[in-house]
Amino acid sequence: MRNVILSLVAALFLVVTPHTEAQAEPGYTIVATTGMVADTVRQIAGDRAEVIGLMGSGVDPHLYKPTRSDIMKIRKADVIFYNGLLLEGKMTDALISAATSGKKVFAVTELLDEGYLLEPEEFEGLYDPHVWMDPDAWSHAAAAVRDKLIEIDPEGEVAYENNYERYSKDLESLNDYAKSVLKSVPEQQRVLVTAHDAFNYFGRCFGYEVVGIQGISTESEAGVRDIEKLVDLLVEREIGAVFVESTVSERNINALIAGAKSRGHDVVIGGELYSDAMGDEGTYEGTYIGMIDHNVTTISRALGGEAPVDGLNGKLTHR
Secondary structure, eight states: HHHHHHHHHHHHHHHHHHTTTOOOOSSSEESSSSSHHHHHHHHHHGGGGGEESOOTTOOOOTOOOOOHHHHHHHHHSSSEOOOOOTTGGGGHHHHHHHHHHOOOOEEEEGGGOGGGOOOOOGGTTTTOOOOOSSHHHHHHHHHHHHHHHHOOOGGHHHHHHHHHHHHHHHHHHHHHHHHHHHHOGGGGGGGEEESOOOOOOHHHHHHHHEEEOSSSTSSOOOOOOHHHHHHOOOOOOOTOOEEEEETTHHHHHHHHHHHHTTTOOEEEEEEOOOOOOOOOOGGGGGGGGHHHHHHHHHHHHTTTTOOOOOTTOOOOOOO
């Protein structure tokens, strides 16, 4: 299955980047699918391009279907960036249509070396698309965006290089902060239980055991047996906090809490995490850095670690 998908992606890129295609002039328009991709592209593009994001806060990209307005924005765009690895599965037809019409279409995660990608057994040969949960891996995705922007607009090379250098330093500071506060959590408590399997890259990066009630996509449903197994885990490991996500229903998390309580173990909701979407537009949490800052600060404080209430940059508002 994975080979078929990668073959389709390779074919798509052949369509997207023909050698005879004219380069876009500065002042072009970029459309990006998810908030994380849009924010990262915006940081690198600076004022040389208009960047339009399609999915706002609280929007689940696994389930998202493009609207007529989205299709019009895609048709008018010069360049389209999307996450890839089937995260935006219901947008596949729109993206292929854009590519075959001559648009420049790039999947930021599929521009990465495979060494940065995770392929958990339970994903049946597919790569996990939630790469942004590892700030170091995401900095390489940002570098891939920089390289594509230079290809599209070579006159902006210096600006794109400078913007990336600044942004990569911010990402490095974020990663250092995250490692510091997450390491302050007692080792036996470094278990992250969330609504769905969006945090595997987080677990790899920061050395946490990660358990999601639902699978990689929110289209899958958790069964009674899944809930019972997780209740066993909470009770046996004496885990005191679980986390809800901004794009996923709290129903299964509440079932976990009730199941643990029925067995004499109290579990609280440690906070709401941003998984597949960022916070509200115009807020600090509505940026990629703010999103990750919020998550790691919330997780650390809920699991017994030490982290400043206002996070890395003193800007957290959603706690």
